[in-house]
Amino acid sequence: MAEAPLLEVKNLQVQFKTADGVVNAVNNVSFSVNRGETLGIVGESGSGKSVTSLSIMRLIPSPPGKIAGGQILFDGDNLVDFSESEMRKIRGNRISMIFQDPMTSLNPVLRIGKQMTESLQLHMGMTAKQARNRAIDLLSMVGIPAPDKRLDDFPHQFSGGMRQRVMIAMGLACNPELLIADEPTTALDVTIQAQILELLNRLKNETGTAIIFITHDLGVVAGMTDRVIVMYAGRVVEQASTNELFRNPRMPYTIGLLDSIPRLDGIQTRLTPIPGLPPDLLEKTNRCPFAPRCDFVQEQCWIETPSLRQVAPDHTAACLFDIDRDQRQVMAEKKIAEEQAVLDAALEDVLAHEQAS
Amino acid sequence: MIGFIIRRVLAMIPVLFLVALITFFLMKQAKGGPFDQEKEVAPSTIALLNRKFGLDKPAWLNTAEFNNRMSSDGPLAAVRGLFDSQFGNYMLNAVQGDLGPTYASKGTETVQDKIKQTFPISLRLGLISLTFALVVGFPLGILGALRQNTIFDYFSLIISTIGFSVPTFVTGLVLLLVMSKVFGVAPIKDPSVWEGFSMSYFPPAIILGLGTMAYITRLTRSSVLEVKRQDYIRTAKAKGLGDRVVIMRHILRNSLIPVITILGPAVAGLVTGSFIIESVFRVPGIGSEFIGAIGSRDYSMIMGSTLFFSLLVALGNIMVDLSYGLIDPRIRNS
């Protein structure tokens, strides 16, 4: 890697003060994004992926939230030290963001045109007329028919998919170097999801913008991203290139995630959900956060928090042990056999009882 | 738009009719006629007065007249005869803007004359207090929400909780007490003070508007807090917009929507609250007249002003619904 990364997050620490105590929403998170690269951040709700992205924009509601430590280096500048007015010059201009729910992310009482042109006029110093023309170009770029007419419509006159297209157009308005897409397809119908993903893929190639793609859906990541990080309980638990991660997942949580989605490639395996709930981030413990739900848990997991370690070239995982998918398969079969044995024993018991009487 | 207004005006009719019906029915339940209190009046005079005011006719339906005319003049005249009752005649006249003579004046003055005389005073009072409520209520609520959990927020919370909870006659009397005991301001006795616009309107208007102001403050505050949490505000911030633009362009207009819905009840509150304040501060408006009518059991005045108040409240609601559409495009287009 000759070129310095566009974004480098180092040991990010984000806390929320609540009535019940301090929640460590993001713990010691580090990752980087190169120019033009697409990074996927995967995790379930509450894993800290959205908080991480909002921290990059410095948009965590504060109070109660606060960046308690770490650095966010964007093009060499530490955004954590930026003043609010310095940050405003970055937001929507060099880094922009699109959100999960297009139904609520647009202001219902302002025309689409107004909402699109405000950042153009602010960051690019355009006149109202120039901004409007640019907005028309942007809308046609994201595939909205009759863009000059639609600019005067209100958000409620658009469908969900169309609104997300508008959001994407707004996000790309000032040619940002980094676009953060926070679950941009989660709230949409499956067919619309595919269209939006395709659109993002096309725009990524056309504009060369780096993208952080946040999702809980590993399936979405596969076709979109160059690299993936997996987050769990506010930590990065695995990091690899997308191919490597799918071929050779090394953290039991990632293995669990991959096993809990149906495969379409014909290989029939049992669909196994991950048992239990994600942990309470209020408690600070020195165990592996995934231990209570892990199939491979050992004594050591309850007394040591694993840190990321190299498990293969350009592949890190936060697990104390060398666990891979084959073992998962073996474990699963063993578990089925055990269950079967228990059932058999019970059946025998009943039979024996009946014979006795 | 025109269709909407027509629909709303038509919807007012059953409400007003019901108000008239209920009021008339209740007035009939009251013990004692309007002329009972005059001790020296001979029974024959009372009978004469009753006749003059049409009180000798049946209250609801004049079946005698119906049967009478049915045999002589045919069904159409008979139906007219059926409604030749106290209520029927009252409604017929009321539709034409004639609310009948006041009992208190023994027929020399009509209810609509009284309303014409006194309503301008009440209107001035109401407009000042509405202005006060809006001009103070909105900023107090907005600032409270934007500076949440600061001293300023607590101040606005305290003021609005007091204004919202304590009845106006209590705050009004306390203000009168303070004015007279602390500042030595005597209560106004000269009625000519109220004829034009004068400073004397301010104490009663502020007290009258206090409840509405507090309500607006509370609602604006919670509305702004609600809007602040919305996704589209996060979108606006993610565009790099400054606080001022985010507040002025994105927060305020959305926060206004729920506040406007209560302006209808607020106007109603000001209209009906006025008679308590007017009697506390001795403002010779229509409210004082109404309270006086209750004391003297002047039923035509009570009926007339109740209908008038109800009309005002209903008109206020229509205006609010219209302004609602101006602010929220989702309603305008539907």
Next chain:
Amino acid sequence: MATASNVAGTNPAQAQEFTRPVRSLWSDAWLRLRRNRLAMASIVYLFLLALVAIFAPVIAPHSPGRPTTTELRERGVYRQAAWVVDEKTPKRSGIWKFPLGTDSAGGDVLSRLIYGTRVSMVVGFIPMIFTLTIGITIGLISGFAGGKLDSLLMRFTDIIFSLPDILFFIIVQTAFSQTAFGKTFNGLLLIFLSFSAVNWASVARLVRGQVLSLKEKEFVEAAEAVGVRRGSILFRHILPNTLAPIIVAGAFIVPSAIVTEATLSFLGIGIQPDTNPNNPFPTSWGQMILEGKSAIDSQPWILIASAIAIASITIAFVALGDGLRDALDPRQ
């Protein structure tokens, strides 16, 4: 969270216990309410007032009714509050035996104030129960039945809702206050009924709205799908979920009823004063304000004391209502 340290480091079999303690909606709300200092202070204050209302005969230093001739001689009429010296008529100067002085009939102002608590308490709670009962019934029927019945009921509700309520109360009071019915419980019954007859409309709208949105919820659809009877869907699945907003609405009905009674009594058409010493509701604060108004210059403490009483009880109820709303609506 105490369990966390125990489990960590022990064996994985205990892992299943590693879930957070379960808190129901209600215990969560209670926790939030307890953190609200203003609401808690209001609860304490209102509880004290309730005690005052119940034990008024024990607490009040004198009988609230008309004094006997010998008592009258000692009390005097128009006596000032204890700390006020009347220079013009020294026999009206305050003494501590009658801390807030005496009124025109020689009644002890403090004792009457104490008895007045009863009216405010009763007039707050009973109409609330009436109003909620009518409103919930009509709202549930309207929302659950839908169709023609719904639109009929809602049209009726809209009309009631647009009645200017205080006007209606005034007319009802004028019409019935002299009848036997109007005199039941010093006119309290009439106030209960006329208040509830108008105020149920907003509760009905609220409940109907809740029912309509709950009917669309998955858990109700699920219950329908497995064949739960309509009656038990309504009472087991829908009603419990409308409780939170109903409680909040109820909490705000109480101060509004108290203000209504006080306003009517202040206009002289509310509850009727009774000098019979055995009457449990001899006077109300609104009435005392009316008396205080006419004595605003000569005996200001009647007005001040009763104004403080009304202001503090309504503020306490509103603060409690605010607290309940914030506690039951976690979005705030």
